[in-house]
Amino acid sequence: MTTVKDILAFLETLCPTYMKEEWDNVGLLVGSGYQPATRVLVALDVTDGALEAAKAIGADLIVTHHPVIFRPISRLSADSMPYRLAAAGISVISAHTNLDKAVEGVNDTLAARLGLTDIEIAADGMTRVGTLPEEMTATAFAAHVAAVLGTPVRAAGDKPVKRVALCGGAAGSSMFAHIGSADCFITGEVKHHEWLGAAGRINLIDGGHYSTEVPVVDTLCGWLTEAFPDLMVVPYHEGECFSIVK
Numbered sequence: 001m002t003t004v005k006d007i008l009a010f011l012e013t014l015c016p017t018y019m020k021e022e023w024d025n026v027g028l029l030v031g032s033g034y035q036p037a038t039r040v041l042v043a044l045d046v047t048d049g050a051l052e053a054a055k056a057i058g059a060d061l062i063v064t065h066h067p068v069i070f071r072p073i074s075r076l077s078a079d080s081m082p083y084r085l086a087a088a089g090i091s092v093i094s095a096h097t098n099l100d101k102a103v104e105g106v107n108d109t110l111a112a113r114l115g116l117t118d119i120e121i122a123a124d125g126m127t128r129v130g131t132l133p134e135e136m137t138a139t140a141f142a143a144h145v146a147a148v149l150g151t152p153v154r155a156a157g158d159k160p161v162k163r164v165a166l167c168g169g170a171a172g173s174s175m176f177a178h179i180g181s182a183d184c185f186i187t188g189e190v191k192h193h194e195w196l197g198a199a200g201r202i203n204l205i206d207g208g209h210y211s212t213e214v215p216v217v218d219t220l221c222g223w224l225t226e227a228f229p230d231l232m233v234v235p236y237h238e239g240e241c242f243s244i245v246k
Contacts, residue, residue: 002228004061004091005033007040010227011063015095015102019125024097025067030082031091037061042220043236044213046081046092053236054090063220065106065213067094099216101125106168106216110186113148113215116164122178127167129180135162138184138203145186149211152244156195157203159183168212176202188212210240 008028020026040061041054046068054062069082076083085092099105107128111119116130136144142155165182170189176197179185185202188209198204217235224233
């Protein structure tokens with residue numbers, strides 16, 4: 001019988017813990033490695049909706065990208081998510097920055113969805129730089145990104161686009177440090193001063209944190225289904241946690 005520990009060991013071969021950033025928290029964050037695992041829910045986050053979906057399918061385990069426990073907790077109240085998961089007998093494995101960096105992980109999945117080829121891994125281990133089959137106008141490429149992600153995007157710049165750099169989620173303060181000769185940079189969170197910093201240098205697209213990372217849920221499901229054929233693996237796509245009001 002497959003156990004949580006078996007699944008953790010498998011994921012360790014693809015997105016090993018040593019690849020995480022030092023501030024990150026990954027691995028088995030709730031539950032026991034010796035717990036049998038027959039049904040797994042895969043999600044970007046452990047939300048109320050994800051927990052209810054896991055209960056509905058009788059899941060023993062939730063595998064997420066964002067850690068269910070990120071900062072140290074000083075008390076464990078009955079309404080906290082870790083407590084509720086433990087009370088429901090559901091373990092959680094989270095793979096965060098190690099999955100961002102992994103081959104075929106968050107950023108390789110995004111690059112593949114966008115149709116990029118000749119993918120290079122930048123020095124930070126996260127940023128990917130690839131090439132479009134054909135050059136596109138800035139407007140056409142922004143529309144392409146929006147269509148692939150299934151969400152409106154924010155875009156700036158008017159350079160023709162052939163070479164693309166990307167980092168799903170929040171690229172952080174070093175977002176322009178690893179773009180190489182790219183014409184456009186795609187990420188999930190752009191601050192005001194970053195838009196200003198990109199002006200005249202590179203086209204910039206903000207595709208949203210959720211939308212640039214959620215494709216990896218399907219990647220994780222594929223990995224688990226192939227490795228554990230007897231395991232029931234269910235993806236959970238909750239959608240953005242906000243709405244756009246015009």
